[in-house]
Amino acid sequence: MLTYPDIRAAADRLGDHIxxxxxxxxxxxxxxxxxxxxxxxxxxxxxxSFKERGACNRLQLLTAEEKTRGVVAMSAGNHAQGVAYHAQRMGLRAVIVMPRFTPGVKVERTRSFGAEVVLHGDTLEAARLHAYALAEQEQLTFIHPFDDPAVAAGQGTLALEMLAEQPDLDTLIVSVGGGGLIAGVATAAKTLKPSIRVVGVQTRRFPSMVNAVQGLDLPIGQSTIAEGIAVATAGAFTRQVVRNYVDTLLLVDEGDVEQAVLMLLEIEKTLVEGAGAAGLAALVRHGEQFKGQKVGLILSGGNIDPLLLASIIERGMARSGRLARIKVSARDVPGVLAKITATVAEAGANIEEVHHQRAFTLLAAQNVEIEFVLQTRNQAHVEQVLQALQAQGMEAARM
Structure with missing residues (x-):
């Protein structure tokens, strides 16, 4: 089992590597x-990503014979990069098995560290089984992404750092996939400060640790914006640590995570992937549980697919009213489009897209329907634009 001395030893071992x-x-x-x-x-x-800590600690504990043969790991991205990077630094062969759905940015990044990347399976479980098979076939040492005390000990070193800098923290909110991070963090934090509250967070689509610890059978989904914690089965040893040391497990929705990613980008000017933003998502969603407390959040990773980030930004702008889709109906006469665009401009909005529709509409033949995507300030500003158009005798409404 994982102990506090294991985490202290990992901190000494990692030294300048992390x-x-x-x-x-x-x-x-x-x-x-x-x-x-x-x-x-x-x-x-x-x-x-924090995954470097556990990967580096585990690799340094390999025997000389194991180092000669090399290692194999399974990961959707962050553990893969951590193992590949530190294996390269140590001169070790590294084979990384990744599910086929892994974002391309993580695949290419892992390859850039000299690892042999094998894309296999449509689930983490399928990739894991293939990694086990490769380990046996090629006599490689399997480096588990979470269900390994040495890996969890490495992850726990970040809690030592947090409490050294902020000893008065009341609560730590930690994202949970298989449980390696929270196992290390909870063991370290509860040893240093028994009164501290440790809260785990999972998405509703992947409540594997909640199921394991609370004896529930909540359904497991197919995908989540927080793919770094999209684990269908919690770790065997990590669930025991969670039972012993974690005070609460919370669930968040996909929209909560999207909002948290955008908040960190806009407010802190820092790029965080879905799994890394789960802690803030829980703090915002379940805020009443944390008011007045000193809360530590771990921004556990920043490897997010650029296309996914673009989608999150656009959807967030739509939710806040900074991006609005409206429909305007008016008499189809010369200059009507110019009149509409001038009215929108006078109201202070910027036109991003225009779709001028004549044929595919139920309006009278002498009318025209125009769809706009507008850049606006907020929801109230959208209403002001609509009122300005209506004041000009046009029918205008949100879509």
């Missing part, structure tokens, strides 16, 4: 949530 990331207060997030929020920027690690 960045000691900052843990700093966020005044704006504190104002929004009503808690004193402190952010641990693990997305600043070289591979942009």
């Amino acid at each position: 960045l000691q990331t900052p843990c700093v207060a966020s005044q704006t997030l504190s104002d929004i949530t009503g808690a004193q929020v402190f952010l641990k920027f693990e997305n600043l690690q070289f591979t942009a």
Whole structure:
């Protein structure tokens, strides 16, 4: 089992191999949530994820014979990069099995560290089984992404850093997939400060640890924006640590995670992937549980697919009213489009897209229907634009 001395030894072992990331207060997030929020920027690690800690610690514990043969790992991205990077630094052969759905940015990044990438299976479980098979066939040492005390010990070193910088923290909110991160963090934190509250967060689509610890049978989904914690089966040893040390497990929705990613980008100017933003998502969603407390959040990773990020930004702008889709109906006479665009401009909105529809409409033949995508300030501004159009005798409404 994992012990506090294991984590202290891992911290000594990692030494200069890992960045000691900052843990700093966020005044704006504190104002929004009503808690004193402190952010641990693990997305600043070289591979942009805390996974480096566990991978590096485990690799350094290999025997000389194991180092000669090499290692194999299974991961949807961050563990893969951590193993590949530190294996390259140590001169070890690394084979990484990744599910076929893994974002291309993570695949290419892993390859750039010299690893042999094998894309196999449509689920993490299928990829894991293939990695086990390769380990047996080629006599490679399997480096588990979470269900390994040495890996969890490495992850727990970040909790030592957090409490060294912010010893007065009341609560730590930790994203949970298989449980390696929270196992290490909870073991370290509860040993250093027994009164501290440790809260785990999973998405509703992948409540594997909640099922394992609480004896539930909540359905497991097919995909989530937080693919880094999309684990169908929690770790065997990690679930025991969670039972012993974790106070609460919370669930968040996909929209909560999207909002958290965007908040961190806009407020903190930092790029965080879905799994890394799950802690903030829980803080915002379940804020009443944390008001007035000093809360530590771990921004566990920043490897997000650029196309997914673009979609999150656009959807977030639509939810906040900074991007609006409206439909305007008017008499089809010369100059009507110019009149509409002038009215929109006078109302202070910017036109991003225009679709001028004549044939495919139920309006009278002498009328025209025009669809706009507008850049606006907020929801109230959208209403002002609609009122301005209506004041000009046009029918205008949101779509």
